Amino acid sequence: MSDGPMRILCMGYCFPPVASPEAFVTSKTMAAIPDAAVDVVTAGASLFPQPPDHSLDDYVAKRFGRIERIDGTFLRALGKISRLPLRPDRYMLLTNAAAARAEAMGPKTYDCLVTRSQYHSVHAAGRQLKKRHPSLPWIACFSDPWSGGTYDRRIPLLSAFSRALEYSVLREANALVFPTAEMRDHFQSHHPDPDISDKSHVIAHGFDPELYPQSAQQRKDGPIRLGIFGTFYGPRSPRHLLEAVDRLAVDETLPDFRLETFGLGGEAFKRELAQFGDASDHVSHGGILPHTAALDRMAACDILIISDAPTPSRSIFLTSKIVDYLGTQRPLFAITPQGPTQDLIERVGGWSVDPADIAAIATTLANAIRTVAAGQAASSAAVRNEYRIDNIGRQFRAVLDRVIAEGAQDT
Missing domain, CATH: 3.40.50.2000 (Glycogen Phosphorylase B;)
Structure with missing residues (x-):
């Protein structure tokens, strides 16, 4: 681990000012990790159909370091096309750009990589980065089901690709984080092999007083x-x-x-x-x-x-x-x-x-x-x-400490 605060590279397509529950959850959770410096790779708010929510701008500015937002004229069409038949989601088109942006930030200077979904496609970008830097501990976090969810609609070939990607992420990430035990069990039931129990952690969402x-x-x-x-x-x-x-x-x-x-x-x-x-x-x-x-x-x-x-x-x-x-x-x-x-x-x-x-x-x-x-x-x-964000942040820090320590033993 580096001297000083733990350096965390976080990748997640929902982050303020994107107006979504996951954006609010990610900003509160990652900001609450004690003694940590967090940089972020995310999607620009213009890539989403809803207007941005700037109410957490000051909150984010005080608590995060470098924030890289992916944007572009072509990519802005993503939020405007209804029912785009991509799996796991339309933001799969950001994978190469997100991985490249993270690569430019110098992954070797970080203690760990955290990928957070909603929008499971972000884990594809994290997986690319992990392949290039196999010694970088990778923690994948899931707020919603991937395959087999309530709103999951199967599309030939694309759904099969998505399920294979899900399997790869579960197998290759060093640790997995779920908000409920039931969510963890849902993922395990859809992919009985590999057994993810030893590297799965249940950490709820939290509120910031x-x-x-x-x-x-x-x-x-x-x-x-x-x-x-x-x-x-x-x-x-x-x-x-x-x-x-x-x-x-x-x-x-x-x-x-x-x-x-x-x-x-x-x-x-x-x-x-x-x-x-x-x-x-x-x-x-x-x-x-x-x-x-x-x-x-x-x-x-x-x-x-x-x-x-x-x-x-x-x-x-x-x-x-x-x-x-x-x-x-x-x-x-x-x-x-x-x-x-x-x-x-x-x-x-x-x-x-x-x-x-x-x-x-x-x-x-x-x-x-x-x-x-x-x-x-x-x-x-x-x-x-139990749900205060400082308590949630300490739980998350404990997981990161464990994963980083295990990685150090393996090198």
Whole structure:
């Protein structure tokens, strides 16, 4: 290991100001590694269809060193072409450029390489770099499934190529990091050989207390404010939540409440809402908020809501949004199947209900509203603190120390 701080070369296509949950997760996680200097190779925000989010610009500038962003007129078309049939994803076209940019940064001067996906194609660039520098310890991190995911659509030849790349990354990386044990097991089940158990590590996403209002906000008089943040898409629909609100809107024994929603797809959400006449007076859509503004708005809510899609078996996901919610110290209500999200909600002291149980959604939400209105909601500070980003950073540092030490023994 080099003298002074650990030098880390991080490659990930989602990094601020790219407006995506993975960008926020990567910046917080990598910045929290103790006694480390982190440089980054990433994709420019112009390569993505959504407008950039500059709310973390100062946060990133204070915590990272050199940041190389890949851009170009041809590459900007990547974010504009819908349903581009590339696997594992459209950003596979960045592989050579990303590897070349990382090579120019002098990999031999770093203690380790970290690749982070969402956008699994970044691991192809990391793999190229590892081949050129076999003694450079490589840690590959996965926030989402690769093959066999909910939204995975098979394409002849391309899907086979993607699965082979996934296998190579799992086999060749020195260490693998997953946000949940269920995610780790999903990868292992799709590639039983090689056995990845010895080099797999489960490190959750974390929240940074510095990004929230520093004075605790007390509940204000008026309606109970329910907040849900994020985009509805595919099987993740607002219908079940709106059905529950529609039922509760006519319950005269219930304290007054309002549901505020934020995220992409406002027009589609409003069309869905129009089908629930009684709910309309209780629900609003606030559009898209910059990340730090969203954290502020979360902290002003009385109850924060997660609404996940139903799954045929135990879920493997712990959405990063619920970790953002933990930083607010607000009561949590989750419409979610059995899995890591439900487990966390129950541990922290919130309310959870299966998305398939429509009647229970309304009943449980009514219970949550009454409990909060009575000032009786409580949550576990000890469980919340497990997800503080400084704790997550120390866990990540321990993995890096171990992998680097093992590499030194092999040389």
